[in-house]
Amino acid sequence: MSKLFRSSVRENRKLTTDHYLITLRPLKKIRKPKPGQFFMLSVDSGLDPLLKRPFSLHRWLGGDFQLLYETVGKATNILKYKAPGNVLEMIGPLGNGFPAGPSKTGILLVAGGLGIAPVFALAESVSSRRPLLFLGAKSRKEVLCIEKLRSLGIRPTVTTDDGSLGKKGLITDILIDFLSRQSSTCLPVGKVVNRYRVYACGPKPMLREMSRITKKFRLKGYLALEENMACGVGACLSCVVNTTDGLKRVCKEGPVFPAEEIIW
Ligand SMILES: Cc1cc2nc3c(=O)[nH]c(=O)nc-3n(C[C@H](O)[C@H](O)[C@H](O)COP(=O)(O)OP(=O)(O)OC[C@H]3O[C@@H](n4cnc5c(N)ncnc54)[C@H](O)[C@@H]3O)c2cc1C
Ligand code: FES
Structure with missing residues (x-):
């Protein structure tokens, strides 16, 4: 299954001066992410910023999912203006995620x-x-x-x-x-x-x-x-x-x- 997909923004809520919670709906079925895995996210279809940025899975909502982010630079300060209906290109879920420990610990x-x-x-x-x-x-x-x-x-x-x-x-x-x-x-x-x-x-x-x-x-x-x-x-x-x-x-x-x- 290709890990490249597009998501539409459902909500992009401001939590504090610098923190936002974005809810995304993948436009195709993606593998269920594990806690600790992340997504590479493109905030713009243009050349600036060129590179996708990594964001951790914050919450899986059974299809939709959320990322919690802080505005620190170029990409995150573009991301904060994304509104419901905007579409973002992403890759993921990526990485290994947190391993489950023995159930009794x-x-x-x-x-x-x-x-x-x-x-x-x-x-x-x-x-x-x-x-x-x-x-x-x-x-x-x-x-x-x-x-x-x-x-x-x-x-x-x-x-x-x-x-x-x-x-x-x-x-x-x-x-x-x-x-x-x-x-x-x-x-x-x-x-x-x-x-x-x-x-x-x-x-x-x-x-x-x-x-x-x-x-x-x-x-x-x-x-x-x-x-x-x-x-x-x-x-x-x-x-x-x-x-x-x-x-x-x-x-x-x-x-x-x-x-x-x-x-x-
Ligand atoms: C696996 C992974 C998961 C992440 N998960 C989250 C998340 O859930 N929420 C979130 O807000 N951020 C997360 N980050 C950090 C996030 O990727 C950066 O804040 C983001 O790329 C900044 O992009 P920018 O263009 O806004 O800032 P830039 O202009 O690229 O950078 C602004 C400042 O942030 C610093 N910075 C950039 N990337 C990182 C980084 N990876 N770690 C520490 N400092 C960095 C730069 O050195 C610079 O000082 C994660 C990073 C990784 C590697
Ligand atoms: S970001 Fe390119 S090898 Fe890890």
Whole structure:
């Protein structure tokens, strides 16, 4: 099945000054995307911007699907003006997505800023397993999806850098506190391993810290990386990262990698 398709915009809703939620209807049947997979999206049929841009699956609506995006540059500032009925060219779903863990392990989800875009998709798909979600952002206005998470029965632990919502500080510090308590109250240190799987997406420094944390607590962790991409389909090598298994393409072998594999 070709992964190239066109979608019509159903809705393009402004959530905050810089964040939008776009709902798309594919004009042909596409493969059901997995949480953690992404789409390459062309915001214009002209030459500028020339390249498609990658966006994670945010929500699958059984045919229609949603992307959550932040306006940061040329393409996203064009995308925000797309209205119902406009048609966008896309490729996807691409990449590997988050792997499912054993059904008995607890699930810890960690999202930094816009990392909630793919993490929400995963949260929704595993909501019956009562995942714990740790959500960090710079400030209150960048804390997204709280109501939607609550409707899934998930009450995220929130931190903001400036303390405007939740606890002031880094979400990874809260995660460390949580894991330290789990280790010292329930299990010998280092034996949290079989109890939880951790899945994370966010800015690079947060993901680097997640690698350190999963190593320290001997947890199995998976990180969704967001490297700059030109082709999105494995051809241009613009998205390679260094791993314990050599260079890998984020668009093809990723974007989700075992935390211990990434060499930062
Ligand atoms: C697998 C994957 C999934 C993504 N999912 C989402 C998503 O769900 N929602 C969302 O808003 N964004 C997502 N991104 C980032 C998104 O692709 C970029 O924000 C977008 O390409 C910017 O395009 P632009 O033309 O508006 O900005 P540009 O003019 O291309 O860039 C503006 C600024 O954003 C930076 N930037 C561009 N691409 C990235 C990137 N991949 N990671 C970090 N910084 C970048 C540039 O360095 C520059 O500083 C994802 C990226 C990847 C690789
Ligand atoms: S973006 Fe071209 S190889 Fe990954």
